[in-house]
Amino acid sequence: MREREIEERIAAALGEEKADLVIADATLLNVLTREIQEGIWVGVRGGWIVYVGEEARDLIGPHTEVIEARGAYLCPGFIDPHAHLDSVYQCAEYARWVVPRGTTTTISETAMVANAAGEEGVRWFIEDTKGLPLRIYVLSPSMIPPFPEFETSKGFPYEAFEALIEEDFCLGLGETYWPRAVDRDPRAMRRYARVISLGKTLEGHSAGARGRKLTAYCAAGTTSCHEATGAEEALERLRLGMGVMIREGYIRRELEAISPIAKAGLDMRGVMLCTDFADPRMVMEEGCMDELVRRAIAYGFDPLTAIQMATINPAAYFGLRRLGAIAPGRWADMVLFEDLREIRVRKVIQEGRLVAENGRLLVEIPRHRYPPEAYRTFA
Ligand SMILES: [Zn+2]
Structure with a gap:
């Protein structure tokens, strides 16, 4: 972790720099306090959560990806x-x-x-x-x-x-x-x-x-x-x-x-x-x-x-x-879903990137090739 990256996160949290990703108006399932908080905005910079709170349009710049999450529950991955x-x-x-x-x-x-x-x-x-x-x-x-x-x-x-x-x-x-x-x-x-x-x-x-x-x-x-x-x-x-x-x-x-x-x-x-x-x-x-x-x-x-x-x-x-909660200073692994009992997952964010939507993966996955000797083992 370079010092510059820490400074960027501080600047983004203060609204001096823009976020890479903003989730707008979600219903946060706060696993730290066991609260359900409505109208929560989350800002992400460099794969880290930098902001969690009330409306924060100042985090949005021309290159910021915005996910409108009204009506969706947001919880950690x-x-x-x-x-x-x-x-x-x-x-x-x-x-x-x-x-x-x-x-x-x-x-x-x-x-x-x-x-x-x-x-x-x-x-x-x-x-x-x-x-x-x-x-x-x-x-x-x-x-x-x-x-x-x-x-x-x-x-x-x-x-x-x-x-x-x-x-x-x-x-x-x-x-x-x-x-x-x-x-x-x-x-x-x-x-x-x-x-x-x-x-x-x-x-x-x-x-x-x-x-x-x-x-x-x-x-x-x-x-x-x-x-x-x-x-x-x-x-x-x-x-x-x-x-x-x-x-x-x-x-x-x-x-x-x-x-x-x-x-x-x-x-x-x-x-x-x-x-x-x-x-x-x-x-x-x-x-x-x-x-x-x-x-x-x-x-x-x-x-x-x-x-x-x-x-x-x-x-x-x-x-x-850095895992397990949605809070500033944690890695941005998050899930958006509908229905608190059925947990129908709609979007998955991993390290600040939207990696899956509506059950489909959005990123290429490299497939590891095991060496030939791996196929000649028996336990
Ligand atoms: Zn076991």
Whole structure:
């Protein structure tokens, strides 16, 4: 980030310079205050939001793109905090389907490709995540293979983990099965120690764990779990300070069973929605995070809470300070839609650019070509 760019944003916010993009007269779903604010104008400069407030025609210059948004709801781009894109998706194809429906950020595990193709495979996958109208962050593979007593794989050595975990696009350590942590597997302990020193997240996988064992898993430093199968398990994890990612995807659908927490009067900051393994059929026919938000609303979460669970909550959990909200100083990833229950996405703005409209992508997506050796792996 150059100093000049910061100065430009300040100047645009003060009305001394023009915005690149202005959204006029939207109904803002403010995920920071849980307010619905009508007649809101948003100004964008250099991919950042610089203005949010009352009418601001002074931001409009001859080169400013203006989106008239009267009657439309405006919310931050949706974030999927736990996905396994490395398992079945080519990122470009995934982006082609999910971006027009409002998903603008996905955090993906990389353990499956690491199992199949080792360090090299993770590099191929990271290349695949680049150049898209979608932010894809990764999590480092945890222990590959997780159960070496029963499995063989290419492996992902400590040195490879060490290099990956320091990258900005790597937000933490991918899911570590709870017995590996609670049994103090030296591979887990070494990785946990490094991630804790970096202040990144330690993704959990505490299927079936409760009481002392779940507490010990948290005491180790584990920060999330996407394996709660019902309201009681979700509540136990929330009380222990874990980020609870409610899973609704191909592997399992747990949103309905966990939804009683919507009526419990709890603080929902720690609750997120995730696909875990996004069902390709759902992605193509119904949607991705937009569909999860719709289902959360149908199961009794109020619309603002459902949207928080797919925007500010995951952004806050991962420490993504520039994402998850529509406010000056945040990246301009935004969704315009109709109907607060049906969430019919009309326009998607990513990094200040209108990238999709009425379900169609407006930008070219480069398709990454995996090298021939990638087709000769088997896990
Ligand atoms: Zn998972």
